[in-house]
Amino acid sequence: MKFGIILQSNKPEHVWNTFRFGITALKASHTVTIFLMNEGAELETISDTKDFDISKKTAEYKELKGNLYACGTCLELRGKKETGVCPVSTMTDLLRMVEESDKVLVFG
Numbered sequence: 001m002k003f004g005i006i007l008q009s010n011k012p013e014h015v016w017n018t019f020r021f022g023i024t025a026l027k028a029s030h031t032v033t034i035f036l037m038n039e040g041a042e043l044e045t046i047s048d049t050k051d052f053d054i055s056k057k058t059a060e061y062k063e064l065k066g067n068l069y070a071c072g073t074c075l076e077l078r079g080k081k082e083t084g085v086c087p088v089s090t091m092t093d094l095l096r097m098v099e100e101s102d103k104v105l106v107f108g
Contacts (some may be wrong), residue, residue: 001025001030001031001074001099001100001102002020002030002031002032002101002103003030003031003032003033003102003103003104003105004033004097004100004101004104004105005014005018005021005022005026005032005033005034005035005104005105005107006035006037006040006104006105006106006107007034007035007036007037007040007043007107007108008033008037008038008039008040008096008106008107009038009039009040009042009107009108010039010040010042010045010046011108012046012047012048012049012051012052012054013051013076015040015043015046015052015054015057015107016052016054016057017055017107018034018107018108019034019060019061021107022034022061022066023060023061023064023066023086026064026066027064027072030064031067032067033062033066033067033068033069033101034061034066034067034069034080034094035061035069035070035087035089035094035097035098036068036069036070036071036083037071037074037094038071038074038108039054039073039074039096039108040074040107040108041060041070041074041078041080041083042078043058043070043082043083043085043086044073044084046086053094057101062085068085068087069086069087069088069089069094069097070083070085070086070087070089070097071088071091071094072088072089072090072092072093073090075088081105083095087090088093
């Protein structure tokens, strides 16, 4: 199954659970794409906490070949032009993800 996930939050628990679900799905041989938008585009600035190891989960997700994209407009609104964790994307890319996914989930 192909899962498309839209992450709209920068709250550590939301981000952590998004990546935990993505990792679980990848380990079950599903295809997963996470699209970062709104506050989710701030992923690389979200610090790990005692309870939520964001950087570890992000790295594990990427090691398992999960797809990860960030909304370019959302980044620009935050004064950024690129991200160190994933490619910058557009609404056209998000539309393609939705069209090609069997299920679309929204976290945050």
